[in-house]
Amino acid sequence: xxxxxxxxxxxxxxxxxxxxxxxxxxxxxxxxxxxxxxxxxxxxxxxxxxxxxxxxxxxxxxxxxxxxxxxxxxxxxxxxxxxxxxxxxxxxxxxxxxxxxxxxxxxxxxxxxxxxxxxxxxxxxxxxxxxxxxxxxxxxxxxxxxxxxxxxxxxxxxx
Amino acid sequence: xxxxxxxxxxxxxxxxxxxxxxxxxxxxxxxxxxxxxxxxxxxxxxxxxxxxxxxxxxxxxxxxxxxxxxxxxxxxxxxxxxxxxxxxxxxxxxxxxxxxxxxxxxxxxxxxxxxxxxxxxxxxxxxxxxxxxxxxxxxxxxxxxxxxxxxxxxxxxxxxxxxxxxxxxxxxxxxxxxxxxxxxxxxxx
Numbered sequence: 001x002x003x004x005x006x007x008x009x010x011x012x013x014x015x016x017x018x019x020x021x022x023x024x025x026x027x028x029x030x031x032x033x034x035x036x037x038x039x040x041x042x043x044x045x046x047x048x049x050x051x052x053x054x055x056x057x058x059x060x061x062x063x064x065x066x067x068x069x070x071x072x073x074x075x076x077x078x079x080x081x082x083x084x085x086x087x088x089x090x091x092x093x094x095x096x097x098x099x100x101x102x103x104x105x106x107x108x109x110x111x112x113x114x115x116x117x118x119x120x121x122x123x124x125x126x127x128x129x130x131x132x133x134x135x136x137x138x139x140x141x142x143x144x145x146x147x148x149x150x151x152x153x154x155x156x157x158x159x
Numbered sequence: 160x161x162x163x164x165x166x167x168x169x170x171x172x173x174x175x176x177x178x179x180x181x182x183x184x185x186x187x188x189x190x191x192x193x194x195x196x197x198x199x200x201x202x203x204x205x206x207x208x209x210x211x212x213x214x215x216x217x218x219x220x221x222x223x224x225x226x227x228x229x230x231x232x233x234x235x236x237x238x239x240x241x242x243x244x245x246x247x248x249x250x251x252x253x254x255x256x257x258x259x260x261x262x263x264x265x266x267x268x269x270x271x272x273x274x275x276x277x278x279x280x281x282x283x284x285x286x287x288x289x290x291x292x293x294x295x296x297x298x299x300x301x302x303x304x305x306x307x308x309x310x311x312x313x314x315x316x317x318x319x320x321x322x323x324x325x326x327x328x329x330x331x332x333x334x335x336x337x338x339x340x341x342x343x344x345x346x347x348x
Contacts, residue, residue, distance in 0.1 A: 005301040007308070010248040014173060014219040015292035023169030026285050029195050030164075033281030036194025040186050047183050074257075075227065079181040081256035082278040086187060093278050100257035 037086055044083035045128070048092065051080045052124050055099075059121055062114045067107065073117060074103040088132030091140055095123050098143050105150045116146045166289055170195040176218040177202050178209045178234065180226050184254065184277065188222055191281045206234045213238060217246045220288065223271075225255040225262065232269040239270035239305045248298055250291045250307075254279055270306025272296075 024032075058072040077099040084092025099120045106113040123143055130136070175197050179185040185202060192200050201218060203209040206226070212218070221238070225231040235251055253271040255262065266274045273287045297308040 002302055005299060007297045007299050009295055009297050010245060012219075012248060012250065012292070013245065014250060014288070017172045017219060018168045018170055018288065018292055020169050020172070023167040024196075025164060026166045026168060026289065027164035029168060029170070029285055030281045032196070033191045033194030033284070037187055037190040037281065040190050043186060044183060078227075078256045080183060082187050083183045085278040085280070090278075097257055104257070104259065 041087040045087040048080050048083050048087070048124075048128055051076045052121065052128065055124070056121055059114070059117050062117065066111075070103045070107045070117075074100055074107070077103065084127070089127055089130075091135055092124070092127045094140055095120060095127060095143060098140075098147055099124070102147050102150060105147070105152070109150070113150055116150060119143065119146055163286060163289065168285065168289060170197045170288075173197050173220055174199040174216060174218045175201070176209060176212055176216075176221040176223070178204075178206070178221070178226070178231065179224040179254070180204050181224070181256070184224055184256070184279075188254070188279055191279065191284055192222075194281060195285070206230050209234060210237070213242060213246055218249060221249055221251045222284075223251055223253050225253060225258070225266065229262065229265065231255075232265050235269040235271055235306075250288070252284070252287055267309070268304060270304070272307050 055073050055076045058069045058076065061072075062069040077096045081093055081096045081100070084090055084094075084096065099117070102113070102116055102120060106117070120143060123139055126139070127136075170192075175192055177185065177188050177192065177200055179188060185204065189200060189202060201209075201212045201216060203212060209223075213221075223231045223234060226234075231253060235253065238249070238251065239247055241247075250272045251270070253266055253274050254277055255266070255274060256277045258266070258274070258276065263274065272291055275283055275287065299306065299308050
């Protein structure tokens, strides 16, 4: 027997607290928070270099252990998402999300894609080496084109 | 200046649970919260670490990453179904670095308030929290879903249009998302 649906409207403590008297405007808060995040820009950039080195090692292992290497690359790219925006390289985040997409899609296939991964890692390195604030739309478009080759390909079942 | 920029908020008394298994995610969200003036942040890298915090401290807001292996969804379900009031009602913002369509459906059915694609920004966090506090969103208990109400025009934040709209989704976006049976929570009022 299906139980009836019940609806309540709870009084949330968070609402009482943040709407209390005083406070600061959303614009001021956003600026303060952005300034606070800027303090960790160096740490984020260092982490991106560390992750890149690990991803390159994982990529080298693709021929030996495809699924393990792809899972590792996915995890490493996922760990870096967000850092690019902090260290003045928002295109880094797009590249990392793209690498997540790619490794996820390749994980559903039994072969191929090593060069596509390598291209993404090379782009990762190029973006990190470029001065902060520099944008290269052509690079991102090129990566997207590479990924489209592997997106949505049906899972191949081994005989 | 956007209209919402003039709204005033005080985050200083909030207790916020932050769950993220990535150093970058934890660092950025922590810095945003610190910049907003939040003085009490419970930082947990694992679900195992977060559960006792939820049981003992009862935070006012939770920012939970989807986590490796989608453990974040299970944590949200646990909060909604196993925690007593008022903790079971806390607003939950879920962050995710990468989402597949299956992930989005899972996120929407587990009982979150918002799914926010990384990179997380201060502006997004302020807007979503502010909206939660304006919306008086009902909380639903049913056999298949426990969490903030997912349907109706009030579920769509009016400010979320254009570019940022693409970066987050509310449960209303996925009202037709696949849903799975849940245990009913006891003791909720």
